Amino acid sequence: MHDYLVIGGGIVGIATALKILERQPDADLVVLEKAPSLATHQTGHNSGVIHVGIYYEPGSLKAELCRKGAEATKEFAATHDIPVDVCGKLLVATNELERQRLDALTERARINRIDTDYLDTAELRRREPQINGVAALLVHSTGIIDYRLVTEKMAEQIEKAGGRIHTSVEVDCIRETTDAVHVRAGDRQWSARRLVVCGGLQADRLARLAGVRTNTAIVPFRGEYYRLPEHLKGLVQHLVYPVPDPDLPFLGVHLSPTIDGGITVGPNAVLGLAREGYRKFSICPRDLADLARFPGIWRLAKSYVGIGAREMRNSLWKRGYLQECRKYCPSLILEDLLPQEVGIRAQAIRKDGTLLHDFLIEQTTRSVHVLNAPSPAATSALPIGDMIADIVLGA
Known part of the structure; x- marks a missing residue:
């Protein structure tokens, strides 16, 4: 009987496992990943941006986790010699309507405690000669990183702490009893006191497998x-984005x-x-x-x-x-x-066609399911892991 079982070897699952072991260094923890290697899907196929949360509704879980995550990601990278470039991001307005939207983003940045500079056309052209726009917002603390490398380094820390990671494990049964959760993958089985599922592209299917009732589905x-x-x-020297x-x-x-x-x-x-x-x-x-x-x-x-x-x-x-x-x-x-x-x-x-823009977590007595981890989940992985560890450990 293991203490903790984590399904999902993307950055959110690995960060969660790491945070649990930081809180309980002697815990018996196992990570199961469907693919032959970690960070195979969303973690390894993105722009590699360390977001800071300028777009997100002030007070939302997304905004708070992103802000904390940007700081935590940079600190983790510095500790483990992972290359980071805090190059900054330019949100470029190409017409008057977009310029007006920049004003709203500037105010949102202020509320979300994000350092920005408003650039006119001349200053934009001075900083980025190849970019055309009537104005831009420079977000100073946005950076770039390789999230696959971050995940691999977290996995090393998990194994150093005594955790075990198994790849090429496709879970086909999850059964919860009063005192344990039992997981099967073909002819292999595991039992644990608590289960965390960070299934990404398979999150809804794994939740249904565990008996979680939800009115959401994953759409790729x-x-x-x-x-x-x-x-x-x-x-270009900066990340260059259109005004959303x-x-x-x-x-x-x-x-x-x-x-x-x-x-x-x-x-x-x-x-x-x-x-x-x-x-x-x-x-x-x-x-x-x-x-x-x-x-x-x-x-x-x-x-x-x-x-x-x-x-x-x-x-x-x-x-x-x-x-x-x-x-x-x-x-x-x-x-x-x-x-x-x-x-x-x-x-x-x-089911009503609503897109979920914030993180969504569902629970049973002995399991926690991350049903939606949209961008900036990679940036936010460490504080998400902290949050899930709080739930699992009853903090």
Whole structure:
């Protein structure tokens, strides 16, 4: 009988396991991961940005965890010699409407205790000669990092503390009794006093397996990226984002310097037909059937039919994708968009079609389920782990 069992080897699951062991160094803890290695899905397929929470509703869990997470991520990286570049982020307004939205973001930044500078056209051009805009907001403390490397370093700390991590373990049964939770994966079994499930793209299925009643389902959205060629490595010095449209669920295509010295462009947001299918046009019959049966996806589609059509067009038509980038970086040409791995975002949606934008955690007597961990979950992983450890340990 183990003390704690954690399902999920992404950064949230690994951070949670680490935080439990920091509180109880002698605990018997096991992590189970479906993939052959850790950080295989969302953790290893993102822009690598250390967010600071400028977009999020003041007082929301997302805003608070992101602010704490940015600090904790940088501290963890410094302690373990993980490269970080606090390059800053520019939110670029390209018209008067977006300039007005910058004003609202400036006020939100003030409430969320985020250090920013408002830049006029001349100052924007001085800082980023290749970027066009009527104004910009510079978020100083935004940075870049490799979250796969962060996860691997956390895993090392877990194993040093006596925890065990098993990969290539696909859980197919979770049964809770009065004194334990029993987990099966094929012919292998584990029992523990407490279970934590950080299942990411499979979070809803694992919750149902454990008997959790929820009106949400995970819907996969493909985030398709491109990478700029070697000769454009110095094109921008900051992360460059469009000003977000408050009526849209995702942030839009941005330019992101990466910690390895490159620059990525993206992502867009296209409905995925396979939760773990990264190749273009990937289809998983089970995932497709689940989507078709889920009423929330049809209601969501009605609300965002125009946006969905535009994102699909840009996915299929590279020139349309380029137009999104050229709104603020007009020097880019079609040949600059080189292939790059896609990411798949696990987006929780309610049956009524509502997108869940904040973290969602459900509990049974002996288990805790992270049912929604949207961006900035990677940034926020350490304080999320603290929060879950509080729940599990009864703090």
